[in-house]
Amino acid sequence: MDELASFNTTLNHRHYxxxxxxxxxxxxxxTDLKIITYGAATGLQSLFRYVDQEYLxxxxxxxxxxxxxLAGVAELDDTQAGVMTETVMAIARQLPTSDxxxxxxxHIKLLSHDGIAYLGSQNLSNGAEPYFEGANSSKKYFNRxxxxxLKVEDTDLAWVNTLLCKVLADHQLCVRITSEHQDRxxx
Numbered sequence: 001m002d003e004l005a006s007f008n009t010t011l012n013h014r015h016y017x018x019x020x021x022x023x024x025x026x027x028x029x030x031t032d033l034k035i036i037t038y039g040a041a042t043g044l045q046s047l048f049r050y051v052d053q054e055y056l057x058x059x060x061x062x063x064x065x066x067x068x069x070l071a072g073v074a075e076l077d078d079t080q081a082g083v084m085t086e087t088v089m090a091i092a093r094q095l096p097t098s099d100x101x102x103x104x105x106x107h108i109k110l111l112s113h114d115g116i117a118y119l120g121s122q123n124l125s126n127g128a129e130p131y132f133e134g135a136n137s138s139k140k141y142f143n144r145x146x147x148x149x150l151k152v153e154d155t156d157l158a159w160v161n162t163l164l165c166k167v168l169a170d171h172q173l174c175v176r177i178t179s180e181h182q183d184r185x186x187x
Contacts, residue, residue, distance in 0.1 A: 002166070005159030009150040014122065018130055029060035030113040033098075034160055036167065037124040038069035038107050042080055045087045050125050055111075056098055064098035065164055067174075069106030085187045092181035104173040112160045120149035 033055060039047040047068055056064055076084060091100065111118040122128055168174055181187045 004162050004166070007152050007154045007159070009119075009152050012120075012149040012151060014147045014149065015145065027114070028058065030055060030058045030064075031061040032113055032115075033059040033061075033064035034066075034110065034112040034164060035064070035124055036067045036069065036106065036108045036110040036164070038071065038109060039123060039125055041070040041073045041076055041084060041104075044068070044070060044084055044102075045090075047125055048087070048091055055124070059098060065101075066098055067101040067103055067106060067108075067164065067167060069103045069108065071107075073104040085184060088177060088181050088187040089184065092177055092179055092187065095177065095179060100177045101168060102175050102177060103167060103170070105170065106167050106174075108163070108167065110160065110163065112157060115153070115155070115157065117152040117154070117157055117160055118149050119152065120147065122147040122149050 035051060035055060037047070037051065051066060051068070056066070073084075088102075109120055109123055111124055
């Protein structure tokens, strides 16, 4: 285990009924955006759509860096692999001005922008949104699921870049999506 940084944090707890990153909705832009999140390889289209709509569309400053960890890539059958290829091609066609990576073995969850970083068990996906409305919901049992989010407010978030570099150095399991991935063979 490598120690990358030491800092003060605020520990937050969330039930699935509550929104995880509601603060972003009050911001018209997200400066120096970096995201590492995780989801099923079969859900790449949904995961990218969420990250694009909720974060990339408001990215400002330096190009955003996005790393999507994908579970189950090795278990995809031919049909699922074909769907994933089509999704990669579609992402490459609409690629925003950001660095987007897919990684087959990354389970980290990180959101960093505007000098603040969030780490924890919460994915940056539709699962970060409130799952139900209020205490009268018929889905009360979802209050039993728990997430933790550490909020790091530090004048030096260099560790975020260090963490990204460490994960991206795993070249055998990581690929940067570029406009060239519009080609089916490369995708």
